[in-house]
Amino acid sequence: YVHLPHHYATLGVPLGALGGVLLLARVFDALTDPLLGRWLDGVYRRGAEAVWRWAWVAALVLWVGMLALLFPPAGVSGALPAWALGGLVVTTLAYSALAIAHQSWGARLGGDAPTQARLVAWREGWTLAGVITASVLPAVAGWSVTLAVLAVALPLALFAWGRGPHPTAVANAPATSTPATSAPATPVSATPLIPSDLRLPWRRPAFRRLMAVFVLSGLASAIPATLVLFFIADRLQAPQWEALFLSIYFLAAAAGMPMWLAAVRRVGLARAWLLGMGLSIAMFVWAAGLDAGDTVAYALVCGLSGLALGADLALPAALLAGVIDETGDRGRHEGAYFGWWNLAAKGNLALAAGLALPVLALLGYTPGTRDTAGLQALTVAYAVLPCFFKALAAALLWHGFVRRRPAMPLTQPIAESIVPPR
Secondary structure, eight states: OOHHHHHHHHTTOOHHHHHHHHHHHHHHHHHHHHHHHHHHHHHHTTOHHHHHHHHHHHHHHHHHHHHHHHSOOGGGGGGHHHHHHHHHHHHHHHHHHHHHHHHHHHHHTOOOHHHHHHHHHHHHHHHHHHHHHHHHHHHHTOHHHHHHHHHHHHHHHHHHHHHSOOHHHHHHSOOSSSOTTSOOOOOGGGSOOOOOOTTGGGGOHHHHHHHHHHHHHHHHHHHHHHHHHHIIIIISOOGGGHHHHHHHHHHHHHHTHHHHHHHHHHHOHHHHHHHHHHHHHHHHHHHTTOOTTOHHHHHHHHHHHHHHHHHHHHHHHHHHHHHHHHTTOTTTSHHHHHHHHHHHHHHHHHHIIIIIHHHHHHTTOOTTOOOHHHHHHHHIIIIIHHHHHHHHHHHHHIIIIITTOOOOOTTOOHHHHHOOOO
16 A cells, blocks of 8 residues: 555556556455455354464465565566556455454454453554564565565464454353443354345444544545655655654554553543544644655654554544444444445545546656645645545544543443444
8 A cells, every 4th residue: 555656656657547556456445345244244154263264365365466466577567557456456355355354353352442442452553563564674675575574474473363362252251351231242153144234334323423434534544645655755855764754653653552542441432533633633734844854853743643543543443343232233244344344444545546646647746756836736635635534534523423422431331432322
């Protein structure tokens, strides 16, 4: 998501064509997620071990797709956009299967709001460790070493996953930390053997409200993620610091996870996420005023906006787990919910790439430019537009989940802490 646009631009693919490729690939990736989620709900009904075995297949396909995507053979030099499209489809499809299976696994473990927030924070914290590695390695050691590290990391991750708590075991274990008023976990063995309904999540009002917030907030994050390397190289004129800036950003997100977990315990999931949105808006307003050579200031922006990213990573999925719990769908339809959830996340990335890059080209921006109008267009797209979408998301979160809700006590069930009155 971060490196590929810049990588293929340096191979000579025009920005307009590249934006079209990314849009098509990500739309396909997003649209297949609900189907993957429904299929995984069926796999879960055969037991957690069946899900884990399929994860090995997806991991292998993922690695092969990455290899093809990053090292196109010389024979396709005249058709690089088509090759990139095929590689993206294979890679993202495999990654989607892994991600939905893993997210559903965590949601099926159940628990109250702090418990789910802690589960998601640990998952996203370790994800950030991988993201930091993936951000730095290509610049420091090249793509060959990056793929070698991935080849080692994937089986290690799968072995760790298999040795962790299984939803069936947790569901049948005595409840020691979940409040008595929380909805009990549904044992996998007791789940009715019926197909997961793709439309079911959309019949839940709380899911629709949460999805609207998630889409707008995600779009505000996807646009700068697509444009960050262009902003660093051309607006700041500091391409040599790309790896450092990305490392600061993701390290700050990981380091801020305990802060957001503490905020959840004090004010609840929705209010904590709202604080993160406010911090993000403030940082991008600051970034809009930066110019060539403002590397120290941008490093601070990366650090503080990285803290805000921690809230975006840890809290929305915990809110979704609460919606699933409150509606009585836990243990049966997590795949359907997370399929739509990932569709929204990837739809944001598709829009960011498919719209931002061609629009920038139309406004006169080209990679490497020093033209004032082109750089101003880049700044508006990278820093100003995200603030607009994030502010809309914050308004919807306040109206739908915060305005009439009291701060959440430590032991309040997750569903009661997030779902507004009907």
